[in-house]
Amino acid sequence: MRILHTSDWHIGRTLHGVDLLADQAAALAAIADLVGTHGVDVVVVPGDIYDRSVPGVEAITVCNDGLAAIRAAGAHIVATSGNHDSPARLGAGAAFAAAGGLHLRTRVADVADPVLLADADGPVAFYGIPYLEPDLARGELDVPDARSHADILTAAMARIHADRAGRPGIRSVVLSHAFVQGGAAAGSERTIAVGGVETVPAELFAGIDYVALGHLHSPQTIDPRIRYSGSPLPYSFAEGAQAKAVWMIDLDEVGAVTVIRHDLPVSRQLARITGELDQLLTDSALSRFEDHYVSAVLTDPTRPADPMRRLRARFPHAVHLEWERPTAGTQLCYRERVRGRSDLEIARRFVADVRDRATPGELDWLDRALTAAAVESEHPGDATERQSA
Known part of the structure; x- marks a missing residue:
């Protein structure tokens, strides 16, 4: 059986407020x-299909179109809910969806109820474990002290191992949305920590032929049979240099796996650029970033006027901008910096x-305000009387 492992679609997510639906589609x-x-037989998606528990209409449309295209290409789909999804909403109509080849596992009670899909060598049991919040799941799993x-x-x-014991010789695939020890966060994941403990040992999955993990956004291998596919798009500038991918798994008649990585095309790359605004607007070496999503750090001595508008004249997909003064890293304490200086x-x-160099008119206002404050401090009421006069 040929299986494609993808996860963490986060349909509806934005990048610094910029809509990514076209890229996700x-x-x-x-x-x-x-x-x-x-010729993939089954696509597995272990969680975070949507980015919000209540996705927008456009996000639902993109997701439905994507699922329909995968199904039309010939694959069954087995998917679970992640910590970003609403299990109830995602799982609504699951029984009807299964009839069309979309198998949703979003309920804790269904973790040991596998999706059984067969090839020429017999059935394969796909066990879907949705994201399990300890405070909510301990009652349903009858482990009150967990x-x-x-x-x-x-x-x-x-529960899964108990079900497998009743199906001797069956091949098995587990989908789990969790942070497994040995994995590395990419930077755009939402923490699932509870009491500071969010990781789980890989040994929990011993005996499973393949474990498709979701939650971490970079493709990585915990064990040859235990992998994260990562997200299909970079969702932070920390992931800008990271190649996104899916895993394609061939599962033979005895459960041995052969895994091949397939990199995904990225509609628009991400780039970080740093320098004074005029330099960023004229440096020919930056031409390769003109069609990228851009995050810029400005190092001008004073804050430039209207910097984002000017930056987008060259980099139309600039989405983030910050100003970092060259002297911002000084380690002088405040007392040393103001020693011997007047209030003005x-x-x-x-x-x-905090803004820019004050104009002469602004300096005059500051001087008058400080003088008035000093008079008020030394002779309460005098300033009020002068104002009344």
Whole structure:
């Protein structure tokens, strides 16, 4: 049986407020093309299909179109809910969806109820473990003392192993949305820590032929049979240099696996650029980033006027901008920096630090305000009387 492992679609997610739906639709279309080209039998998606528990209409449309394209390419789909999804909403109509080849596992009670899909060598049991929040899942799994993710996942896997024992010789695949020890976060994941303990040991999955993990956003191998596919798109600039991918698994008649990585095309790359604004607008070496999503750090001595508008004249997909003064890293303490300076000098430096150099008119207002404050402090009521006069 040929299986394609993808996860963490996060349909509806934005990048610094910029809509990524077109990019996400293109990524799902690329996955559907892989399914058709390579004759994939089953696509597994272990969680975080949507980015929000209540996705928008446009996000639902992109997701439904992507699922339909994958199914039309010839694959069944087995999917679970992640910590971003709403299990109830995602799982609504699961029984009807299964009739069309979309098998959803979003309920804790169904962890040991596998999706059985057969090839020429017999059935394969796909066990879907949705994201398990310990406080909510311990009652359903009948482990009232469970507190950590490891405790909860241990209980879920115990049920799966018990079901497998009643199906001698059956090949098995587990989908799990969890943070497995040995994995590395990419930077755009939402923490699932409870009491500071969010990781689970890989040993919990012993005996399973293949474990398709979701939650971490970079493709990685915990064990040859235990892998994260990562997200299909970079969702933070920390992931900008990271190649996104899916895993294609061939499961033979005895459960041995052969795994091949397929990199996904990225509609628009991410780039970080740093320098003074005029340099960023004229440096020919930056031409390769003009069609990228851009995050810029400006190092001008004073804050430039209207910097984002000017930056987008060259980099139309700039999405993030910050100003970092060259002197911002000084380690002088505040007392040393203001020693020997007048109140006006201190106020003028404050204005320059948080905004820009004060104009002569602004300096005059600062001087008058400080003088009035000093008079009020020494002779309460005098300033009020002068204002009344």
